[in-house]
Amino acid sequence: MIDIRYSPEVAEARAAGAAIVALESTIITHGMPWPDNVETARAVEAAIREEGAIPATIAVLDGALHVGLTDAELDKLGRAEGVAKLSRADLAACLATGGTGATTVAATMIAAHAAGIRVFATGGIGGVHRGAEESFDISADLLELATTPVTVVAAGAKAILDLPKTLEVLETHGVPVIAFGQNAFPAFWSRDSGLRAPLRMDVPDQIARAADMRAALGLSGGQLIANPIPEDAEITGDVIGPIVDAALAEAAARHVQGKDVTPFLLDHIFHATQGRSLVANIALVLNNARLGARIAQAMVRTPL
Numbered sequence: 001m002i003d004i005r006y007s008p009e010v011a012e013a014r015a016a017g018a019a020i021v022a023l024e025s026t027i028i029t030h031g032m033p034w035p036d037n038v039e040t041a042r043a044v045e046a047a048i049r050e051e052g053a054i055p056a057t058i059a060v061l062d063g064a065l066h067v068g069l070t071d072a073e074l075d076k077l078g079r080a081e082g083v084a085k086l087s088r089a090d091l092a093a094c095l096a097t098g099g100t101g102a103t104t105v106a107a108t109m110i111a112a113h114a115a116g117i118r119v120f121a122t123g124g125i126g127g128v129h130r131g132a133e134e135s136f137d138i139s140a141d142l143l144e145l146a147t148t149p150v151t152v153v154a155a156g157a158k159a160i161l162d163l164p165k166t167l168e169v170l171e172t173h174g175v176p177v178i179a180f181g182q183n184a185f186p187a188f189w190s191r192d193s194g195l196r197a198p199l200r201m202d203v204p205d206q207i208a209r210a211a212d213m214r215a216a217l218g219l220s221g222g223q224l225i226a227n228p229i230p231e232d233a234e235i236t237g238d239v240i241g242p243i244v245d246a247a248l249a250e251a252a253a254r255h256v257q258g259k260d261v262t263p264f265l266l267d268h269i270f271h272a273t274q275g276r277s278l279v280a281n282i283a284l285v286l287n288n289a290r291l292g293a294r295i296a297q298a299m300v301r302t303p304l
Contacts, residue, residue: 002065002095002114003063003064003065003095004064004065004066004067004111004114004115005064005065005066005067006066006067006068006115007056007066007067007068007069007070007073008070009054009068010054010056010067010068010115011068013054014115014116017300018053018054018300019052019053019054019119019293019296019297019299019300020053020054020055020056020117020119020296021048021053021054021055021056021117021119021120021121021289021292021293021296022056022057022058022067022108022109022111022112022115022117022119022120022121022150023041023044023045023048023055023056023057023058023108023120023121023122023289024057024058024102024103024104024105024107024108024120024122025057025058025059025069025077025102025103025108026085026102026103026104027040027041027122027123027285028040028041028057028059028074028077028078028102029077029078029080029083029085029102030083030085030102030263031123031263031266031281032278034078034079035078037078038074038075038078040282040285041057041074041078042074043282043286044121044285044286044289045057045289047286047289047290047293048121048289048290048292048293050290051289051290051293051294051297052293052297053292053293053296053297054068055068055289056068056112056115056117057069057074058103058107058108058111058112059073059077059100059101059102059103060084060086060091060094060095060099060100060101060102060103061073061076061077061100062098062099062100063094063095063096063097063098063099064095065095065111065114067111067112067115067117077100077102080100083100083101083102084099084100084101084102085101085102085104085259086101086102086103086104086107087104087106087107087140088106088107088110088140088143088144089140091103091107091110091111104126104140104141105120105122105125105126105139105141105144105152105154106126106139106140106141106143106144108120108122109144109145109148109150109152109222110144110148112150113148113149113150117150118149118150118151118211118296118299119150119151119153119292119295119296119299120150120151120152120153120292121152121153121154121285121288121289121291121292121293122152122153122154122285122288123154123155123158123188123281123284123285123288124154124155124156124157124158124159124188124284125139125141125142125145125152125154125156125157125158125224126139126140126141126142126157126158126161126262127139127141127142127157127158127161127162127163127165127166127169128142128161128162128165128166128168128169129160129161129162129261130160130161130162130248131162132162132165135257137257137258137261138169142166142169142170142173142175143173144222145170145173145175145221145222145223145224146170146173146174146175146220146221147220147221148221148222149211149214149215149220149221149222150222151207151211151222151223151225151295152222152223152224152225153225153227153288153289153291153292153295154224154225154226154227154288155186155188155189155226155227155228155229155284155287155288156185156186156187156188156193156226156228157187157188158188158262159187159188159189159190159193159237159240159241159244160244160247160248160262160265160266160269163185163187163193163195164195167185167195167198170224171198173221174219174221175221175222175223175224176198176199176210176214176223176224177197177198177199177223177224177226178197178198178199178200178201178207178210178223178224178225178226179197179199179200179201179226179228180200180201180202180207180225180226180227180228180291181200181202181227181228182197182200182228183196183197183200184196184197184228185197185226186226186227186228186229187237188229188284189229189234189235189240189277189280189281189284190229190234190235190236190237190240191228191229191231191234192228192237193237194237197226201225204291204294204295204297204298205298205301205302207223207225207295207298208295208298208299208301208302209302210223211223211299212299212302225291225295227284227287227288227291229280229283229284229287230283230284230287232283233279233280233283233284234280235273235276235277235280240269240273240277243269243272243273244265244269246268246272247264247265247268247269247272248265250268251264251265251268
């Protein structure tokens with residue numbers, strides 16, 4: 001049996017059948033320094049509560065899977081060093097060995113599904129890395145979306161990735177990619193990647209019904225809701241594009257590989273934009289959290 005420990009707030013919400021939104025924890029341990037990481041995590045949780053849902057930040061603490069963190073647990077995680085970054089491949093090992101780890105998109109989806117949570121809000125999903133035809137570097141997030149029935153709200157895929165190939169892999173695995181309120185597929189910091197999204201929906205109730213219909217049809221996997229960053233926080237493609245290219249070139253020159261690639265690139269971009277990328281990142285996560293809460297409420301109104 002999996003040792004799932006629910007925070008008092010999440011346990012109460014589960015008992016009441018209230019809307020719950022899962023949140024990942026790598027943004028806390030690998031995305032920002034203390035105390036910005038915890039302050040941002042609390043702001044995201046507050047945004048979900050303001051929309052009438054309950055946040056459930058997910059992490060592994062001392063070998064137990066926590067769904068929802070208390071203030072003390074959030075502080076402890078935010079200050080911790082050497083925290084593992086958990087995906088599908090290493091989640092079980094961390095639990096089995098009594099470790100502490102932060103969940104990526106894939107691991108958060110697994111934990112959310114185990115806890116009966118149908119909606120997860122994050123920043124951006126992983127995907128096919130540039131040069132993957134040689135490196136075979138493809139995020140486990142994509143196959144998780146094809147496997148685990150959780151609706152993931154993100155600002156598209158991270159702009160450091162090969163977005164056309166990412167969409168192709170999602171299409172191959174039958175994952176619905178639904179742009180919210182526009183036809184363009186967003187590119188994390190930018191509202192328009194230059195690619196058209198396969199699907200578009202404009203209201204949370206449509207997204208909730210689509211998830212229900214997939215379940216009724218017996219289709220595996222979840223759906224990706226591509227929610228564009230707010231206009232006032234956007235960094236347009238013509239500005240961020242050359243910075244991303246320079247970051248990728250630096251990573252290649254330093255032979256950065258595997259799980260180290262994304263944090264290296266994001267750090268490089270943060271300094272190149274003088275912190276503007278982090279401001280945009282926080283804005284889009286808050287925006288996704290609010291939409292996730294509205295979708296979760298729609299699912300509660302029309303349950304399976």
